[in-house]
Amino acid sequence: MTERLHPLRELVRARVVAFLREPEALFWTFGFPLVMAAALGLAFREAPTEQAVVGVERGSAGERHAAALRASPEVEVRVLPPDSAERALRRGDVAVLLAGRDTLVYRYDPAREESRAARLLADAAVQAGAGAARPVAVREDRERQPGGRYIDWVVPGILGLNLMSTGMWGIGFGLVIMRQKKQLKRLSATPMRRRDFLLAQILARLLFIAVEVPPIVVFAWLAFGVEVRGSLLALAGVVLLGAMAFAGLGLLCAARPRTIEGVSGLLNLVMLPMFVLSGVFFSAGRFPDPIQPLVQALPLTALNDAVRAIYNEGLPFAGYAGEVAILAAWMAASFVLALRMFRWQ
Amino acid sequence: MPVADATEIPVAIRCRGLHRRFGQTVAVRSLDLEVRRGECFGLLGPNGAGKTTTIEVLEGLQPPDAGEVEVLGMRWSRDAAAIRPRLGVQLQESEFPDRSTAEEVVRLFRSFYPGGPTVDQLIDFVQLGEKRRTQVRSLSGGQRQRLSVACALAGDPDVLFLDEPTTGLDPQSRRQLWDICLAFRERGGTILLTTHFMDEAERLADRVAILDHGEIIAQGTPPELIRSLGGEHVVEFSATVPLDEERLRALPDVSRVRRRGAETLLTVGEPHRSLPPLLELITAAGGELASLNTHTATLDDVFLNLTGRALRDD
Numbered sequence: 001m002t003e004r005l006h007p008l009r010e011l012v013r014a015r016v017v018a019f020l021r022e023p024e025a026l027f028w029t030f031g032f033p034l035v036m037a038a039a040l041g042l043a044f045r046e047a048p049t050e051q052a053v054v055g056v057e058r059g060s061a062g063e064r065h066a067a068a069l070r071a072s073p074e075v076e077v078r079v080l081p082p083d084s085a086e087r088a089l090r091r092g093d094v095a096v097l098l099a100g101r102d103t104l105v106y107r108y109d110p111a112r113e114e115s116r117a118a119r120l121l122a123d124a125a126v127q128a129g130a131g132a133a134r135p136v137a138v139r140e141d142r143e144r145q146p147g148g149r150y151i152d153w154v155v156p157g158i159l160g161l162n163l164m165s166t167g168m169w170g171i172g173f174g175l176v177i178m179r180q181k182k183q184l185k186r187l188s189a190t191p192m193r194r195r196d197f198l199l200a201q202i203l204a205r206l207l208f209i210a211v212e213v214p215p216i217v218v219f220a221w222l223a224f225g226v227e228v229r230g231s232l233l234a235l236a237g238v239v240l241l242g243a244m245a246f247a248g249l250g251l252l253c254a255a256r257p258r259t260i261e262g263v264s265g266l267l268n269l270v271m272l273p274m275f276v277l278s279g280v281f282f283s284a285g286r287f288p289d290p291i292q293p294l295v296q297a298l299p300l301t302a303l304n305d306a307v308r309a310i311y312n313e314g315l316p317f318a319g320y321a322g323e324v325a326i327l328a329a330w331m332a333a334s335f336v337l338a339l340r341m342f343r344w345q
Numbered sequence: 346m347p348v349a350d351a352t353e354i355p356v357a358i359r360c361r362g363l364h365r366r367f368g369q370t371v372a373v374r375s376l377d378l379e380v381r382r383g384e385c386f387g388l389l390g391p392n393g394a395g396k397t398t399t400i401e402v403l404e405g406l407q408p409p410d411a412g413e414v415e416v417l418g419m420r421w422s423r424d425a426a427a428i429r430p431r432l433g434v435q436l437q438e439s440e441f442p443d444r445s446t447a448e449e450v451v452r453l454f455r456s457f458y459p460g461g462p463t464v465d466q467l468i469d470f471v472q473l474g475e476k477r478r479t480q481v482r483s484l485s486g487g488q489r490q491r492l493s494v495a496c497a498l499a500g501d502p503d504v505l506f507l508d509e510p511t512t513g514l515d516p517q518s519r520r521q522l523w524d525i526c527l528a529f530r531e532r533g534g535t536i537l538l539t540t541h542f543m544d545e546a547e548r549l550a551d552r553v554a555i556l557d558h559g560e561i562i563a564q565g566t567p568p569e570l571i572r573s574l575g576g577e578h579v580v581e582f583s584a585t586v587p588l589d590e591e592r593l594r595a596l597p598d599v600s601r602v603r604r605r606g607a608e609t610l611l612t613v614g615e616p617h618r619s620l621p622p623l624l625e626l627i628t629a630a631g632g633e634l635a636s637l638n639t640h641t642a643t644l645d646d647v648f649l650n651l652t653g654r655a656l657r658d659d
Contacts, residue, residue: 005456005464014445014453021444021480182439189406189434191426191500192457345406 007192011200015174016207029170029208033162033216040158040281041151041224051076052118055094057085061105062098068129069098074121096122148312155220156307157280159213163239164246164274164300166212168267171201171250176263179254179343188344198339202247209243229314238310238324242303245327248334249299255341274300302326355382356418357504357535358403363412365398365559372398374559376412382503385526385536387550389543389644391656395559396539397437400508403537404434417503430458433502435493437509443482447473450481451495458500471495471525487518494525504535511545523548541656543644555648562651570647575600576612579646580619580639583607586632596622603650607635612642612650 019025054069056062056079069077080088089097089107095118096108106122108115178184187197217235220226228235253270257263277291278284278300287295295301306323309315317324358380365373373395380386388396401407403414405421405428414421416428441450451464462470468477471491476484484492490510497505507526511519526549530536540546546553547567555563555570563570571577576598593602593611598619601612613619616639627634648656 005452007456010453010456014442014449017449018442018444178442182436183442185406186434186436186439186441186496189404189429189432189436190454190457191429191459 008196008200008203011192011197012203012207015200015204018174019170019204019208025170029166029212030215033158033212034219036162037155037158037216037220038223040154041220052096052114052121053078053094054118054122055080055085055088055097057082057097057099060098061100061102065098065104065126065129069122069125071129072121072125075118075125095119098122098126151220151224152226152312153308154281155216155224155226156311157304159216159239159311160242160278160300160304160307161275161280162212162216163209163242163303164271166208167205167243167246168250168253168271170208171205171247172254172263172267173260175201175251175254176257176260179258179345180260182345184343185345194342194344195339198251198335198342201251202244202335205243205247206240209239213239226311228311230310230316231314234317235307235310238303238306238320238327241324241327241331242299242307245299245303245331245334248331248338251338252334252341255338256343258343274298277301279304297326299327299330302330356380357382357384357416358386358537359413359415360403360409361413363399363402363414364410365395365402365407366410372559373402373409376559376561378403378554378561380504380535380537382535383530383533384551385530385538385549387546387553388537388539388556389541389546389550389553389648389656390539390556391541391648391654394556396541396556397508398559399556400506400537400539404432404506405429406434430500431503433497433500433505435490435497435505435507435510437512439493441481441489441492441496444480446478446480447484447488447492447495448477450492451499454496454499461499461501467495467498470498470528472521485518487514487521490514490518490522491525494522498529502534504537505529507536507538509539509541511540511542519545543648543656546644553644555644555651557648557652563647567644570644571642574612574642574646574650576614577642578613578616578639579642580611580613580616580623580637581608582611582623582637583609583635584627584630584632585635586627586630588626588630588632592626593623596626601650603653605649610646610649612646 051074053076056066056069056077058079058081060082063079066077066079069075078088078094080094085097085099088094095112095115096106099105099107104126106119108119110116175184188194217228249270253266254263257266277287277295278298280300284295284301284304302323306320306327309320309323313319356379358378360376360378363373363376363378364371376399388399390396398407402409403416405416405425417431419428421428448464448468451467455461455464455467468474471494473488473491473495476488481489481492494507494510511522514522523545526536526538536549538549550567552566553564553570554561563573565573588609590602593599593609596611596619598614599611600614603610611619611623624634645656648654
């Protein structure tokens, strides 16, 4: 009996086996994103219903309106003595402070969104309490849009972040350790095709993705009711593409370094800007226009936008084709470059 | 077996004027080497002599700074893809993945080669049958080294490169590995071996090149090299009185006199002819023999004779 062994399949198998037999790596890959999703979900789930905290300085013009403020369900009132009122505002314990001797004064930091909102709510309560007329009749519809909550928005971001970090750390560390132990040198002394080896690293990643991503999606759905509005198949496709793009970047980062310290620095250098700029925890649109082309070209921005287009908005392919093109370009460019630059010893 | 073409010179590895430097340090200096097909060739030398650099240049893992390398009649610069599948390489200090089993490692390496023995045959050949499902991290040093040789043999190579294959192994593991090497050579394989153990070179190598400071200082079969000392035996002694070197050299059958610390080493043809006159000489000088030891000359003595240093520092 002669069995035919395919180098690509054997290389993928070796990579998967090495990973599955390493219990710590398993936890960081599969446990960590769940812990993070749970923590963020708990932190932000109640955010929209929170009351604005309004401080009132004792003995000031503000104290006259305390009763009107208390009548508003959207406001929590704290009456404070003058010395501690100042401190509470500075520390952010109260979002706005009502003060002033004769004229009512709103003291707040306009740069803080929370303070601006609290000022508007406090003012509305004060004016209503004083009998202000409302010339325009309005009715409020407070039903929350499914898919429009912060948790709905942040779960795709966590998904993207997780694809980036597990892909790049996993591949980057793995390869540098193989280089240090001279395993790469040993492999380069065989007729193994170098392309097969690098491709195997990426393919092994795709297998991990298959077990790494579904728990996050299912958990977000069960725990917070976050639903995928678009096609699951499309989501799977974009996730795989994203995983391959980051696997490619991981290969590129690991192409030269000889030490763990070296590759760690490089990985952080690449990932940290995306962590901040790519709309994981807050919208990438907040950054100024001049740097938007850069922000939009980052692979994590493209991945997050594409995942959100499917997850939150249920858009068809045309809605995220540009992002898919960006991801594909990152993947191809980083793979080709890694293949050329790769140091085997 | 087809008869080899008369014009074909049965040379497996040839290099001329090989030069390799790392920064200011010259690792290998204008080295010429010729390894014939079917022989086991040993590169013998102390640590830092340039053995690993030489073997890695020949393996195509390092480029030479100058000089020509030919392996199986081909050149690395042009025919790397044709040479690779015909070589088996065992590196010094290379490790296999901790959590892979012996069988998985062999399977992986076997998959890179177009032809060769089956995985089972390879595992049996290096006597790892009982350990096939054991993870690399649980294998002993000797078992890992045999696993490494199994991987080197995965493509049924024409030439096997072994870089310090038995360093750090216990005597039994060393003998086991030697038997595997001899079995490979028995089947017509060519071996290039580096070692700093003279007994390993004497046991395995048909021919030996002695390397020191990046240069070959002697070359030949082990018996030839030992004969070049001018005698087959070494008498090591120390006396309570100083003895004149000229008078020692004049003793019957003594071909060489060397000193190592308090010891004096005489290279002699036959100890029973040289010893009585030596004792008389010491007595005449009013001294006594403090220590005496004789042994058959080895490659260690050859190295000591050529460099004034021992092959190993222990």
